[in-house]
Amino acid sequence: MFSFFKKKPKPVETPQIETPALTTPAEEAPQAAAASPVLETAPEALPAAVETAPAIQHQAVEPQNTPAPAAALEAIEPPPAAPVEATPLKKLSWTERLKAGLAKTRDKLGKQLAGLFGGGKIDEDLYEELETVLLTSDMGVDATVHLLGDVRERVSLKGLKDASELKGALKDSLQDLIGPLEVPLNVEGKKPFVIMMTGVNGAGKTTSIGKLAKYYQSQGKSVLLAAGDTFRAAAREQLIAWGERNGVTVIAQQGGDSAAVCYDAIQAAIARGIDIVLADTAGRLPTQLHLMEEIKKVKRVIQKALPDAPHEVVLVLDANIGQNTVNQVKAFDDALGLTGLILTKLDGTAKGGVIAAIAKQRPIPLRFIGVGESIDDLRPFSSRDYIDALFE
Template structure:
């Protein structure tokens, strides 16, 4: 029997039973494409385990200093290259031509680079750029302005606030979800995870390990279960338990595979059937080391499920961090968080001024 056939009293009894037994008794969504016969997802409440930090001395560094250190390769690519081509030279169109090549190879993208260089050429004509430091300052201001045009991430006003996380294989999506859950839990929010990646072997187990580390419940089914059903059950359980945030993992998929993108649309619809307005956020996790391919991924995922924001991972290991500017410039999507390391607190809320300062000093 579909969810729409139950009365309010029956729903409350099921929610109470789910809390007491640790089982999500929510029926699967009433969309025809969802498997109505799927067993209910289990809700696990494993206690939190201690998180060891192999490098506690690194935690003592100032936040900005740590970020600058992790963005060292991108800083050398952009700021270091400006020093090499501009120090001791008159800032003119020839210097800007060389800078244009630097920015494109740093993955700021042709369109965004053209906009930035166009602004700098105007300053050259007005004789506002006397030296390399002035050039870097103007470029930094231009980059901050581009980030300033992006939309703000949705406010967490709904309860539960439902976040659907998407991305291609290998970007560190599940690990990022664990770090995000830790970050939100540290803010005092009650978080629940949903293991809707039922395709990859041991994906649910990996997410459950993170749930144990963070100390939050997780909704999961057996491998191969309908991911839309798990997503639905997660929202049902989150509503019943009164959690603040429900984060739903989805299977990694190539953005060029139409059938897999259609599955994401289905998960999105099913979540909305359970809770009006949900998912409130659809966040794409991108690997910064892929450069311009990350921008292409963002475009195609955005067409499929209308993204609300991005998380950019692996910024600590690449000189391609400029892709963050390209994405902001072309898609106007906010970068919500950046990953700059392996520790729990190395997933950082994105701040445009802090990012630019870490690159330019």
């Protein structure tokens, strides 16, 4: 059980710095809309069977509207927010944002394909040019060979003669390849539904957690965040800022054991009847074998907190690294048994074709894609929308 006593939040001072920030845009902590009360918790020591550190001092960041035991907690009202004048802006649909986000990939892939599909006969020279275009869009050798073979078969079966007819054949072939990745994440039937987030540093893991919290809140779900990245500087503060922005509880501690934070977060979620737990973990490279062993321990401890958890193990990938994403998928899948992927920063790269490489070599469901820095720019993956955005 948790016992709470209050601690007033310290005002955040924003220093005026002229030098650029060292963090990537997608990993920068968002500015909290309004301060939330900060509460400290001192959980009981974990059972001896749990592979984690002894009793630790935790901190929970509570939203204003979270009920608390009358004798244990007093809400601290945040200062009133300064009124902000609303500027009327045209709200883009998700399809429009997806097309804008994939502009770099489309400029590289789509324009080259437009030249190929402009007319003329279908011959070996055309197939060679198509092969080059697919490879340069980071689809990888395996996916490219597969697509070329499939397109040739479609051309033969349909008796296509003109290059302009090749576009439809390629779109259909690509749909058949990446379509199986489109498997929406179903969070029903488990309470709490525990999602364990993994990935290398800088992939956008913590930012994706904040955006997922907003996404599930919009579906009427209650969310709790576990700040299990206890090693990266400011990771805890970044997640707390997302918690404040979304009005959700964050279970956190400064330094210490990631597994312990995740364990306590799940216990808190059970006690409070929370729908979804999003558990952050420290970033690590697949080559750091000792850290890969450590994240296996985090998963085992989560299973001890809730026997059938984690219900989803998600790897967050940075689209900018292209073919290296496939290596990361293989390594993390072998270590943890991945159930889903999130591909971020598609708006900042021309390597959006890497989805085809993943589909061919390790077809793990692509749950969400990110095409911008807005809180609404992380959405469930739709293969048809993705292909249309590439070619139009």
